[in-house]
Amino acid sequence: MTQELATSAPVSTANALELEDLEVEYKVRGAWKKVLRGVSLSIAPGESYGLVGESGCGKSTAAFAALNYLPRNGRVSSGSIHVAGKDLLAMSDADVRTLRSTQVSMVYQNPTSALNPTIHIGDQVAEVFTLQGVGGSEAQDRAKAMLQKVQISDPTGVMGRYPHQLSGGMNQRVVIAMALAKDPTLLMLDEPTTGLDATVEAEVLDLVAALRQEFGTSVLFISHNLDVILRMCDKVGVLYAGRVVEQGTVDEVFHNPRHPYTVGLLRCIPRAGARKDQGRLDTIPGFLPGLGETLPGCVFADRCALVQDVCRTDEPPLYDVGAGHISRCHFHEQAQDLPRNTSPVAVTEERPAESSDRVPVISTRNVRKTFHQDGHEVRAVEDITFTLAPGETLGLVGESGSGKTTLARLLLGLTTPDEGSVVELDGVPVAGAIGKRDREQVRSLQIVFQNPDAALNRRFSIKRIIGRALTMLMGTRGEQLDTRLRDLTHSVRFDVRLIRAKPTQLSGGLKQRVAIARAFAGDPKIVVCDEPTSALDVSVQAAILNLLAELQVKNDTAYLFISHDLGVVRYLSDRIAVLYLGRLMELGAAETVFGPPQHPYTEALLSAVPHVDGDERPRIKLTGEIPSHADPPSGCVFHTRCPRYIGDICKTEEPELKEVEPGHFWRCHYDVDELRTLQQSAPDTSVVDSSAGGTRGAEPPA
Ligand code: SF4
Ligand code: SF4
Structure with a gap:
């Protein structure tokens, strides 16, 4: 080669x-x-x-x-x-x-x-x-x-x-x-x-x-x-256990993979708009071989669903499969027939029939948060109103600084909202600060963080970490505690034999399972998932997403799901809320928000995502950084970067969050038909197609 x-x-x-x-x-x-x-x-x-x-x-x-x-x-x-x-x-x-x-x-x-x-x-x-x-x-x-x-x-x-x-x-x-x-x-x-x-x-x-x-x-x-x-x-090499197992042009390897490991990696990603109600994500079970482990045959044999006896004894050579594409697999012709490791049945098919008039498990009205910094008022979150039904996932998306994490902290009571903000649990207003909430309210709202290392006490065993949560949130003790511990670890597929291990002895995926078990210890009604899979490999990410979907169906838990990976958000979310500079810019069913007509900010955000499946839209470049919360732009706060900028109205009048279609809200002066027409073609980066007529379609201000 x-x-x-x-x-x-x-x-x-x-x-x-x-x-x-x-x-x-x-x-x-x-x-x-x-x-x-x-x-x-x-x-x-x-x-x-x-x-x-x-x-x-x-x-x-x-x-x-x-x-x-x-x-x-x-x-x-x-x-x-x-x-x-x-x-x-x-x-x-x-x-x-x-x-x-x-x-x-x-x-x-x-x-x-x-x-x-x-x-x-x-x-x-x-x-x-x-x-x-x-x-x-x-x-x-x-x-x-x-x-x-x-x-x-x-x-x-x-x-x-x-x-x-x-x-x-x-x-x-x-x-x-x-x-x-x-x-x-x-x-x-x-x-x-x-x-x-x-x-x-x-x-x-x-x-x-x-x-x-x-x-x-x-x-x-x-x-x-x-x-x-x-x-x-131009070219890609797929490395597994210190071996290049497949190599070729990116087109060849990603569109015609000839090694089971590559096929597995590609199947783990939520692609082509995959959603939890269409099927579970496939996973690659098992773990990489240990450092320096002697591997007489194929390095991937222990995790490969196509493995045969010869794979365990004879190391596969590099097979030339044509067009500069090589694969280190004895059965490279069959790689794409790799059986799935996960049931293709959607988790949500096991969900009980829903009734549309269910009382929201959480609702917010005009939630605001103002911080005071160096004599300035910083409006981190501004007038957020939404509801979340039992068993529903609301995905929160937006760039860093859009207010996603502050909003999550406000719901959890970790940050106290401004006067006049209302957060209701099961229709009952709750105190802003967690210290003023009762035990029932505290256990109703739990969180899974991005980094389980920071969230789990390194000095405690897994048994103690989950056990403490059960005792504190549910008052579970004695024999009952052991039974509940076993059930909980089983439900997150955590090997009970590892229960005495410390977090440092576990892989990232196992630690995140412990963090999820702890969050579910108090039978929560809502779990805030703050970038729960960002630090994980795609194979582990797929398993955690499947797990979250299963737990949701089983327990009727609502999720507020935050991720900068829009494919992941789309997979798990029923509805999506798009935040910009602390404001709700768009809210609607996931499928509605992910397709046109969309708010111009959502349109730009989604266009930035590259796709292995080739569904790449023209990239809409957002010029400049997110403006400061301390000095937000006048009118529509997005007007300084908006690729669909209309004209002065965007600079002078802040648009209301209006319902443009049933259940679909956005904060923009355009109506749904105007944006539907405009979004048939991409804006010319900052110069907008003026087909909507009138004064609409001007350049955003410098
Ligand atoms: S050589 Fe065998 S074990 Fe290795 S990837 Fe191919 S089929 Fe799987
Ligand atoms: S109101 Fe104007 S600036 Fe704001 S999103 Fe709509 S078109 Fe863009």
């Missing part, structure tokens, strides 16, 4: 990266354990290569090895690494350092860890030029030009700021500016958009794609998000 490099070949024609049969080991408790098992891949000049696979399969190790930057307990035990034709393993440490600082750049998931919090942005970017021998004002000028290249609109202002004064998306742009400042041969991006909002993610991806075109940089893109890899890469 990889080509021999002629030693006399000019650097410009050499592959940017070439790993040949690379084996990497980590020393754990005195023994060397294999992490990469003969990885071979090559990235041609200007090519973009995506590496996918679950956490722990070796993606980041491959990237670190390519820089010869392994942790102290790591070593390359065999194979070769060539960067721009140079043999990295044959170079002196000093030469490797020079190569790293001149030809290879790395961008990590968390931009703030790559930036020094105490140094101005301008000085940090200028330092890259200083290291190249460019001094003084010239370095500052080049830094400014580089910030302009990454589309930072006020580079002079940004240069004088510190990282904490910028948003996550802006910081990631700065890191990309620094990475490209040295005009690298190879740019490595390790989950660069994980944790960013869909709109910011789309902007960062657009930026990387444009810069790649301009600079001709080769890219190694590591992500667990297959949609992102499809959008960004």
